[in-house]
Ligand code: CTP
């Protein structure tokens with residue numbers, strides 16, 4: 001395997017409601033992070049997994065993941081970008097492709113991991129999985145009055161894993177300014193082209209209680 005995957009998992013999960021940090025919340029009896037790491041480890045290209053855990057949970061996360069896959073666990077930061085930077089700093093020499101994958105996208109299929117990695121291996125500097133936007137999108141003002149309708153044909157909803165040539169991600173993080181919600185955004189700021197590949201509906205980000213309920217149903221239906 002030539003791929004290292006960074007797994008930001010240090011978020012609180014405020015939008016999911018009160019409870020443990022989101023990566024440790026249960027889905028079908030197991031933490032979201034366990035589901036996510038198991039699927040990453042099932043992708044043949046993946047050599048190294050580095051998890052950025054909530055700072056108070058590092059030891060517990062090491063124990064939790066030991067039976068799932070060999071992983072490196074580091075404390076995350078206050079923003080997602082800081083968590084990714086901490087994980088990136090812990091990647092050993094070797095892997096030439098780095099993927100960044102949200103623990104919250106717990107049902108992401110190994111096939112999507114492989115397709116993103118393959119696109120980077122084929123020569124793309126940065127690759128993101130995307131889906132078309134299905135809803136009509138309006139731009140509104142501060143009073144929720146519509147300013148206009150955006151042409152959704154040119155829009156994409158972005159998922160993870162996002163994949164990068166290692167040197168590209170390292171340079172983008174070294175130059176990073178204000179925190180962004182994804183890593184491709186940092187690479188874009190460096191003027192590097194970011195390519196899209198088809199995403200997966202199973203790579204939905206579990207954000208609100210509805211998403212967790214949906215994930216429970218998807219798992220139950222898949223057996
Ligand atoms: N994340 C992280 N470190 C942070 C914030 C977020 O590693 N300081 C991770 C989350 O654990 C998650 C991913 O980034 O796997 C995407 O973030 P999000 O879905 O926003 O998760 P949370 O920040 O936990 O949720 P919320 O914003 O509702 O609190």
Ligand code: MG
Pocket residue numbers: 011
């Ligand atoms: Mg968040």
